[in-house]
Amino acid sequence: MSGTRCSTEQILDDFLFHTPTLERVVPPVSLHLCIPFPFATFLLIRRQTLTTKPASTASDFVRTLSTAVAVAETYDDPDGVSMKGVKISGRPLYLDMQATSSVDPRVVDAMLPYYLTRYGNPHSRTHMYGWESDSAVETARAQVADLIGASPKEIVFTSGATECNNISIKGVMHFYKDKKRHVITTQTEHKCVLDSCRHLQQEGYNVTYLPVKTDGLIDLDELRSSIRPDTGLVSVMAVNNEIGVIQLMEEIGEICKEFKIPFHTDAAQVLGKIPIDVDKWNVSLMSLSGHKVYGPKGIGALYMRRRPRIRVEPQMNGGGQERGIQSGTVPTPLVVGFGAACEIAKKEMEYDEKRVRALQNRMLKGIRKNLDMVVVNGSEERHYPGNLNRSAHKIVPNNSGTWCFVGMIAATVDVTFSDKITCCYCAIYMGIFGNAFVVGGDTIGIGTMGNSDETKLMIFW
Structure with a gap:
C-alpha cells in the first residue's frame, strides 16, 4: 500500500521498526492484518528477535511475512517451532485461557x-x-x-x-x-x-x-x-x-x-x-x-x-x-x-481474581490508548475479568479502495474481509455484528499463571 496509511497501520509500523534497540521483541500474538480480499492473511508473530532486515513499511512487512508460507526461511534456533513448513524462532505468549490452562x-x-x-x-x-x-x-x-x-x-x-x-x-x-x-x-x-x-x-x-x-x-x-x-x-x-x-x-x-x-x-x-x-x-x-x-x-x-x-x-x-x-x-x-x-x-481465588483483573485493566487501557472505537463485548458489570472480548467499530478506507484494519487477536475469532463478515457466534446472537461498521471481534484469555510482560507485549505499548 502506498500513499496515506490508516492510523492503526502507522502504529504497527512505529511499534515494530522505530524502537531504539536493534533486537526487538515482537508481540507473540496473532495479528489479524487486513490486505485486499480475498487474500486476508492471518499471521502468527511469535516472541522472537528479528534477525531479518526490517521492511520499509508495515505493509511491506505484512507482505513479507504473509508469503512466508510459500517460501520458508531457515532459522538456527533449536527451540523454534515449525508450522505448515515455516520455522519460527522462539515460543509464543499464551493468551488463550478460555481454551485451556497450564498445569500448576x-x-x-x-x-x-x-x-x-x-x-x-x-x-x-x-x-x-x-x-x-x-x-x-x-x-x-x-x-x-x-x-x-x-x-x-x-x-x-x-x-x-x-x-x-x-x-x-x-x-x-x-x-x-x-x-x-x-x-x-x-x-x-x-x-x-x-x-x-x-x-x-x-x-x-x-x-x-x-x-x-x-x-x-x-x-x-x-x-x-x-x-x-x-x-x-x-x-x-x-x-x-x-x-x-x-x-x-x-x-x-x-x-x-x-x-x-x-x-x-x-x-x-x-x-x-x-x-x-x-x-x-x-x-x-x-x-x-x-x-x-x-x-x-x-x-x-x-x-x-x-x-x-x-x-x-x-x-x-x-x-x-x-x-x-x-x-x-x-x-x-x-x-x-x-x-x-x-x-x-x-x-488463592481472592488473590488470583484481583491479579487477573489488574492485568485485564492494564491491557484494555493500553489497547484503547492506541486504537479508536474499541469496545468490550458483553456486560462489563457482570463479567469475569480473565476473559476480554473486544470489537472494533471502525474500518478505514485507504487510497487504493481497500479496507485497512489492524486487529489483535489471541483466541477465538473467525473474521474474513470480504463481502461477508463472520465472527464468534455469541457476538452474532448478541447483535454486536449487526452493524456493518463492526469489523472484528476476538477473545483474550488472561490467567493467573501468566505475567505482566504478556500484557505489555500484547498491546501497542
Whole structure:
C-alpha cells in the first residue's frame, strides 16, 4: 500500500521498526492484518528477535511475512517451532485461557506418585495398592465438592465437561421421557450443549433456544414465559467461554425451583475463578472441567444433587463405577490432580481474581490508548475479568479502495474481509455484528499463571 496509511497501520509500523534497540521483541500474538480480499492473511508473530532486515513499511512487512508460507526461511534456533513448513524462532505468549490452562506445578507434584509408585486400580478392594488409590480418589472428590459447596457424594468423575453436558442433557431427558419432552437453553451455549439439544430434537423432543440481550445476559421474563408443563430441563452456561459474561445464576435457579424444573449449568469457565455455591444457585446438575482450573486434561466432574434427587440415564454401560453414571476405571492420577487444583483454587481465588483483573485493566487501557472505537463485548458489570472480548467499530478506507484494519487477536475469532463478515457466534446472537461498521471481534484469555510482560507485549505499548 502506498500513499496515506490508516492510523492503526502507522502504529504497527512505529511499534515494530522505530524502537531504539536493534533486537526487538515482537508481540507473540496473532495479528489479524487486513490486505485486499480475498487474500486476508492471518499471521502468527511469535516472541522472537528479528534477525531479518526490517521492511520499509508495515505493509511491506505484512507482505513479507504473509508469503512466508510459500517460501520458508531457515532459522538456527533449536527451540523454534515449525508450522505448515515455516520455522519460527522462539515460543509464543499464551493468551488463550478460555481454551485451556497450564498445569500448576503443585498439581503435577500431587499426581506423580500415582503414576510411579501408587499405581493401583482404585476399584481393587483386596490389596493395599487399590486401597491407597481409592483413598486418594475420595480425597479428591471432597476437594472438588468443597470448591462448589457440595457433598462429596454428589460428585461423579468424568472425562471432562463435554461428557458432563451430554450426561446432564440427554440423561435427564431420557430418564423422564414419558412425561418431559421440552428443554430450554440459550443460543450462546457451548457447542456440546447445543449439539446435545439438536440430538434430542432428532429424537422428537422440543427445544427452546433463548436469545440473549446485547449485554450477553438472558431475559428472565422470557425464560419464565418459555416454561411449559412438559419442560424437563433448563440449561444455562454460568460464564460464557467467548465473552466472559456471568449469567444471573441465582435468579435463574429461583425460577427453576419455583416451577420444580431441574437446572443444569456448564460451569467449566467459572470453576475456581469466582465463588460457587450450588445451594444458592439452586442447580441440580453442574458440569466441571479440570484443565480450565490449572489441572490436567482428560478429567472433569458432574455435580448431581441428592436432595431433591436428580436422576439421569447413563450414556455408557460398563462396570458400574461412579454410581453407574460413568462406567470405567477412574484415572487416579488425573483425579488427584483435579482435586489438588480445586484445593489450590479455593485458597488463592481472592488473590488470583484481583491479579487477573489488574492485568485485564492494564491491557484494555493500553489497547484503547492506541486504537479508536474499541469496545468490550458483553456486560462489563457482570463479567469475569480473565476473559476480554473486544470489537472494533471502525474500518478505514485507504487510497487504493481497500479496507485497512489492524486487529489483535489471541483466541477465538473467525473474521474474513470480504463481502461477508463472520465472527464468534455469541457476538452474532448478541447483535454486536449487526452493524456493518463492526469489523472484528476476538477473545483474550488472561490467567493467573501468566505475567505482566504478556500484557505489555500484547498491546501497542
